[in-house]
Structure formats: structure tokens, C-alpha cells
Amino acid sequence: MWATRARRSERAHYITAARYAKLHSLLTNAAVILSSVTASGLFASRSQSGWYYIGFGVLGIIAAIVAGIDRSQRYAEQAERHRVAGAGWSVLVNETEELALRRKTNGLKESDLDGLRKQMDDITGRSPSLPEWVFKGEDLEGTYLFGSSSS
DSSP, X not given: OHHHHHHHHHHHHHHHHXXXXXXXXXXXXXXXXXXXXXXXXXXXXTTSOHHHHHHHHHHHHHHHHHHHHHHHHTHHHHHHHHXXXXXXXXHHHHHHHHHHXXXXXXXXXXXXXHHHHHHHHHHHXXXXXXXXXXXXXXXXXXXXXTOOOOO
């Protein structure tokens, strides 16, 4: 049960990290393209009428808004925090699998389970909350940050 929940938590964080990284990349690229078009358009339109200046001014404002959204939502930082959390859960998945093998051969001591339980509590405490959208369309209920269900 622990291994399943840890694996689902790992997967949920990696999915979230990938989504935030894509959003960051999309917004950053859009801001760069809009800024480039604005700057080159303003230089090329020096002899044009005021409408060109207004159009390129609006593009410049849109570029600033897109860059501001990316910065204020902190998609790059959120992606990194979820990637680190996913890596932490990955270590825990490996440990639960190792304990399962050890249980079959040598048996387990209570201290093994206590150590694993402490590690799970630690990772849960350090992991950022998962957004609700990550659970829609994914079999991720029962992660440590979504609540319990059948595992």
C-alpha cells in the first residue's frame, strides 16, 4: 500500500512539474516573440503613420503582460519544486521495493518500518501541494497530498 501511494505521489509531482515547465516555456517564448516583433516593427515603421505606432505599442504592452503573468505565477520555480518532490518520492519508492524484497528473505524489523514512516512524513512535509487538475484524468487518488482512497 505504501509503495503504491508513494509511486502515485511521485507520478503526480512529475506530471505537475512537466505542466508548469511547459507553461513557463510557452509564456517565455511568447513574450520574446512579441517583444521582438514590437521592436523590429517600431524601427521599420519610422516613416509610417500613427496607427503603426499604436499597433506596435499594443503588442509591446501584450508582451509585458505575458512576461508579467509568467513571472507572477512562478511557473519555473513551481516546476522545479515539483521535480524535486518527485525525485524525493522516487527514492521512497525504491526503499519500499527494497523493504518488500527484504521482507521475503530476512523479514523486517519495526525500526525498518519506523524509518520508512518518518521518511514519508518528511517528504510529505517538504512536498508542495498538488493542484486539483493533476488528478483529473489520472489515476492519482490516494497520493499523500490528495487524501486517501482505495490503493
